[in-house]
Amino acid sequence: MAALLSSRLRFRTGLERALRDREARVRLLADNIADIVIVMDRKGYLRYVSPLVTVVGKTETDFLGRLCLDVVHEDDRERVLAASRELKGASASRFGSLSHAARRRRDALARGQFQDRRTLAGR
Structure with missing residues (x-):
């Protein structure tokens, strides 16, 4: 034993x-990395923001704990929501056979994890 x-x-x-x-x-x-990286939980709350976020005049703490859509510029929100709806309704065959990690990345993208600098700066 x-x-x-x-x-x-x-x-x-x-x-x-x-x-x-x-x-x-x-x-x-x-x-x-030369891009801003944002990680969120399943509910859409931001849990990690890379230090490069300072290029848009913000700090990591400006984002942590906030909902993803709270940091998306209002002009871009509908586009992010539409992309999210499209990916949520897609079948696995559309994306091929995705690993668990790939599905998480796809879902994070659909929730707007990857924002451009203009969006994060609020412009």
């Missing part, structure tokens, strides 16, 4: 280390 528990603990520890390493690589990429 002790050997089984020890084996499971080593396996879990390895998985946790791999997850931390992967998260560190993704954060390094997101923090240094």
Whole structure:
């Protein structure tokens, strides 16, 4: 029994280390990419904003915890909502066979995760 528990603990520890390493690589990429990166939860609340958001005169804390549509310029909201409706109603065959991660990225795009600098600046 002790050997089984020890084996499971080593396996879990390895998985946790791999997850931390992967998260560190993704954060390094997101923090240094030449685009603004925004991550939101399933309800549309912003949970991460890359430091490059300063190019539009804002700080990360100006966005964190806000709803995605709150940071979309009013002139662009209908377009973002239309894109979201289109993607939500699309069948899997339209997008091919998507992995879980690819579906999450597609859904984030539909909710307006990727905004251009004009939209984020409120212009």
